[in-house]
Amino acid sequence: MMARVWLHPYGIERDYTNSLVRATRQFNKEINSSYGDMRFDGWQDDLIGILAYLRNAGNRIFQPVIERLPSFFSLTSQFNDKQWRLIVKVGTGVELPPSQAIIAGQTTVPVSSGVLGVDAYRAESWLREMQELWVSENTRLIKSIPADELSDMEGIIQRGVMNGSSADTIKKQIQERYGVTERRAKLIAVDQIGKANSALTKQRQADAGVTRYKWRGVLDERERQVHLFREGESYEWSNPPPDGHPGQPIRCRCYAEPDWTGSVFDIGE
Known part of the structure; x- marks a missing residue:
């Protein structure tokens, strides 16, 4: 989905x-x-x-x-x-x-x-x-x-x-x-x-209970090159990238797509 x-x-x-x-x-x-x-x-x-x-x-x-x-x-x-x-x-x-x-x-x-x-x-x-x-x-x-x-x-x-x-x-x-x-x-x-x-x-x-996410960006001309490279990459909330999680760097419009594995919504197949 x-x-x-x-x-x-x-x-x-x-x-x-x-x-x-x-x-x-x-x-x-x-x-x-x-x-x-x-x-x-x-x-x-x-x-x-x-x-x-x-x-x-x-x-x-x-x-x-x-x-x-x-x-x-x-x-x-x-x-x-x-x-x-x-x-x-x-x-x-x-x-x-x-x-x-x-x-x-x-x-x-x-x-x-x-x-x-x-x-x-x-x-x-x-x-x-x-x-x-x-x-x-x-x-x-x-x-x-x-x-x-x-x-x-x-x-x-x-x-x-x-x-x-x-x-x-x-x-x-x-x-x-x-x-x-x-x-x-x-x-x-x-x-x-x-x-x-x-x-x-x-x-x-x-x-x-979400502990991981995929980095997602707006993908336009204003987005930082380093953030474009992170598109779709997985990160842990407990271990942020060098400049912070999505939305934390100055003027960042990226967002965290949740990984439901292990969360309260993870009910298996």
């Missing part, structure tokens, strides 16, 4: 990316406005005030994205769970019940049905802790966006003044950092949704 392709949560990834990029662009506008009237002859006093204002602006602008993090994880978990149940159904013929998913203030209790050795409700007690760790790490990454940009801005101004650079040159150098910051925001969102999806896949397969 041909295995089903495990789809990637592109829609959630896109939503997170758009939210974070919008916040980053708004913050860059605040930077533009704040240094517009800066006196570079009295730059030290001005810089202290501007940085204090921008730190507060950064907290205000990025906070709405941080508040959405539990929802982004919850949606990724629900998407992943749906894919997992479809993979199980196609691969084994078993109708696996949905996850109870008691996270982000939402509880879904499915109809009870015994499925081999799998908890009928699949309460997934590990899910809340995984969400909390993911939200904490993403909060740290998001807060680092304005913090790092302000640190770069401060360095550019200090070096520019000491070197006798013109105000226009200093402003241009600051603006050139905007693209770098925006690309970093995109990378954070894409990479973190992929990592959440990968972690959920690993744990759900572990819950079912």
